[in-house]
Amino acid sequence: MxxxxxxxxxxxxxxxxxxxxxxxxxxxxxxxxxxxxxxxxxxxxxxxxxxxxxxxxxxxxxxxxxxxxxxxxxxxxxxxxxxxxxxxxxxxxxxxxxxxxxxxxxxxxxxxxxxxxxxxxxxxxxxxxxxxxxxxxxxxxxxxxxxxxxxxxxxxxxxxxxxxxxxxxxxxxxxxxxxxxxxxxxxxxxxxxxxxxxxxxxxxxxxxxxxxxxxxxxxxxxxxxxxxxxxxxxxxxxxxxxxxxxxxxxxxxxxxxxxxxxxxxxxxxxxxxxxxxxxxxxxxLETLPVRLERHEKNARRLAEYLAQDDRVEWVSFAGLPDDLNRPMARRYLGDHVPSIITFGPRGGYDAAIAFHDSVQLFKRLVNLGDARSLVSHSASTTHRQLSPSELRDVGIRPETIRLSVGLEHIEDLLEDVDQALTLSQAVVSVAGQ
CATH class of the missing domain: 3.40.640.10 (Type I PLP-dependent aspartate aminotransferase-like (Major domain))
Known part of the structure; x- marks a missing residue:
C-alpha cells in the first residue's frame, strides 16, 4: 500500500x-x-x-x-x-x-x-x-x-x-x-x-x-x-x-x-x-497526509513573510532558499519541509517575550504539530533549566521563538504575527529611551 x-x-x-x-x-x-x-x-x-x-x-x-x-x-x-x-x-x-x-x-x-x-x-x-x-x-x-x-x-x-x-x-x-x-x-x-x-x-x-x-x-x-x-x-x-x-x-x-x-x-x-x-x-493518523500539506503551505508563506520583515533579526526554516539547512533538507526531505519555524525578533530577549505575550491567535504552548498554530519561547519554557552556555550548545538563543504553524487561514496568521511584532518593537523602543 x-x-x-x-x-x-x-x-x-x-x-x-x-x-x-x-x-x-x-x-x-x-x-x-x-x-x-x-x-x-x-x-x-x-x-x-x-x-x-x-x-x-x-x-x-x-x-x-x-x-x-x-x-x-x-x-x-x-x-x-x-x-x-x-x-x-x-x-x-x-x-x-x-x-x-x-x-x-x-x-x-x-x-x-x-x-x-x-x-x-x-x-x-x-x-x-x-x-x-x-x-x-x-x-x-x-x-x-x-x-x-x-x-x-x-x-x-x-x-x-x-x-x-x-x-x-x-x-x-x-x-x-x-x-x-x-x-x-x-x-x-x-x-x-x-x-x-x-x-x-x-x-x-x-x-x-x-x-x-x-x-x-x-x-x-x-x-x-x-x-x-x-x-x-x-x-x-x-x-x-x-x-x-x-x-x-x-x-x-x-x-x-x-x-x-x-x-x-x-x-x-x-x-x-x-x-x-x-x-x-x-x-x-488517518488525516496526517492531508494535514501536512496545509501545515507546510502555511509555514512557507509565514517564513517568507518573516524573512522579509525588518523587525526580524533572523529566521531559520529549511524551506527558505538561503537557509543553512536547505542543502541537507533537500537531500533527506526532497521538496518538503516541516511546519516548524524558529526566528528572533529584533531586540533580543525582551522583544521575544513581548512577541510571545502579544499573539492573539497563536496559542502559547510548548507542544507542536497541533492543528492550531502554536508559539513558544524556548529559553523561558522547555529549555529554561539550561545555563547560557548549555543553551548555546543546543542551538537556542535568548530571543529564539518557535512557531508550530497550524491549519488556520494564512491571512489570519500573518495578521497576528504582524501585530505581535509591532508590539515587540514598541517594547524595545521604550527600553532604548
Whole structure:
C-alpha cells in the first residue's frame, strides 16, 4: 500500500471484525480470556502471539503499532504512554550502569534534561557531540557506547541531521542508531531507509495532530544483528532468566528490540498507552497526509513573510532558499519541509517575550504539530533549566521563538504575527529611551 492508503486500511482489513466494523474498535478491557492453561502458558512464554493483559498489548494498540511499523518500513512497533516513555525505553533497552550513549546536541528540552540529569543517576553517561556531524559524534564513541541517538530534525533548532553519515558511524562501531523522527513524520522522512536501527515518535505531535492525546511509539528496523555484537549487548545475546531462558536476539532476529522493550521495559515499568488514546491517535493518523500539506503551505508563506520583515533579526526554516539547512533538507526531505519555524525578533530577549505575550491567535504552548498554530519561547519554557552556555550548545538563543504553524487561514496568521511584532518593537523602543 501507498502510505496514504496504509493510514486508513493497514492492519485492519475490511470484515476483520465479526461486526464488520470499518473503524478500529476501542478494546476497553484490562485482560483477555485464555482458552486453557496450556494456551495461557504458551502466550506467557511468548511461544505464540496473543493478548492477555493490557499493560503489555491490546488489539486497538496493535493496529496502531502495525501502521506505524508499515509507515516507517520497520518490522514491528510498540506504543507507549508518551514520547518521553518511548525515548526512555529505547535507551534503557540497550544501556545500563557503566555504559554510555552518544547524542547529537540539538535536542528537545525534555530529552536533554533526561540525558543530562536523569540517566546519570542510573549510571549511564550521555556524551553530546560538539555538533551533529558524523565526525563530531564518532569522536565520543568507545567500547562502552551502547547507542548513537539523534533527532532527524532538531527541536526547536530545525537542523536536519545527516542520517546516512551517523548510520555509517554506528555500523563501524557496532552500535544501533536510534532516531527521534517526531518532527518530519514518516511522510517526509523514513530514517530506517537511511540506516537507522530504531525509530521513535511522540505520537502526541503531528501524528495525533489535535492536541488531545499523549502517546509514543518505538519502531524496530529489524536490521541490527544483536548476536554478532553480543559482547556489548548481553541482554539480547544471552538467555534471560526472567523469561524462561529466551535469548531475544536469537529467538526474534527481526524484531528483538521491540520484543524486549515490550517484555522487559513496558511489562516491568508500565507506561502503557490506553486503548482509547490509541483510538484517538488512529483518527489523527488517518488525516496526517492531508494535514501536512496545509501545515507546510502555511509555514512557507509565514517564513517568507518573516524573512522579509525588518523587525526580524533572523529566521531559520529549511524551506527558505538561503537557509543553512536547505542543502541537507533537500537531500533527506526532497521538496518538503516541516511546519516548524524558529526566528528572533529584533531586540533580543525582551522583544521575544513581548512577541510571545502579544499573539492573539497563536496559542502559547510548548507542544507542536497541533492543528492550531502554536508559539513558544524556548529559553523561558522547555529549555529554561539550561545555563547560557548549555543553551548555546543546543542551538537556542535568548530571543529564539518557535512557531508550530497550524491549519488556520494564512491571512489570519500573518495578521497576528504582524501585530505581535509591532508590539515587540514598541517594547524595545521604550527600553532604548
Amino acid at each position: 501507498h502510505d496514504e492508503t496504509a493510514v486508513l486500511h493497514f492492519g485492519f482489513p475490511s470484515g476483520q471484525e465479526s461486526t464488520r466494523a470499518t473503524s478500529v474498535p476501542i478494546y476497553q478491557t484490562v485482560a483477555h480470556d485464555f482458552e486453557s492453561a496450556a494456551h495461557a502458558g504458551a502466550i506467557f512464554d511468548m511461544e505464540i502471539p496473543g493478548f492477555h493483559y493490557n499493560r503489555l498489548n491490546n488489539p486497538t494498540n496493535s493496529v496502531l503499532e502495525d501502521r506505524m511499523a508499515e509507515l516507517e518500513r520497520g518490522t514491528s512497533a510498540l506504543t507507549v504512554a508518551s514520547g518521553t516513555a518511548a525515548m526512555s525505553y529505547a535507551v534503557l533497552n540497550v544501556a545500563s550502569a557503566g555504559c554510555n550513549i552518544v547524542s547529537t546536541p540539538h535536542l528537545y528540552g525534555g530529552t536533554y534534561t533526561y540525558f543530562a540529569h536523569v540517566l546519570p543517576t542510573f549510571g549511564v553517561d550521555v556524551r553530546l557531540g560538539e555538533n551533529a556531524s558524523p565526525e563530531a559524534i564518532a569522536k565520543h564513541v568507545d567500547a562502552n557506547t551502547r547507542a548513537i541517538f539523534c533527532e532527524s530534525i532538531g527541536n526547536p533548532a530545525g537542523d536536519v541531521t545527516d542520517l546516512d553519515g551517523l548510520a555509517q558511524v554506528a555500523r563501524e562501531h557496532g552500535v544501533p542508531l536510534i532516531v527521534d523522527n517526531t518532527v518530519p513524520t514518516p511522510f517526509m522522512l523514513k530514517p530506517i531507509l537511511h540506516g537507522a536501527d530504531v525509530v521513535i515518535h511522540s505520537l502526541t505531535k503531528f501524528i495525533g495532530g489535535h492536541g488531545t492525546t499523549l502517546g509514543g511509539c518505538i519502531i524496530d528496523g529489524g536490521s541490527f544483528d544483536w548476536m554478532a555484537h553480543g559482547g556489548r549487548f548481553p541482554m539480547f545475546s544471552e538467555p534471560d532468566d526472567a523469561f524462561h531462558g529466551v535469548t531475544f536476539g536469537e529467538a526474534y532476529p527481526r524484531d528483538a528490540f521491540v520484543v524486549r522493550a515490550r517484555s522487559v521495559c513496558l511489562r516491568n515499568t508500565g507506561a502503557t498507552l490506553a486503548p482509547f488514546n490509541a483510538f484517538l491517535i488512529l483518527q489523527g
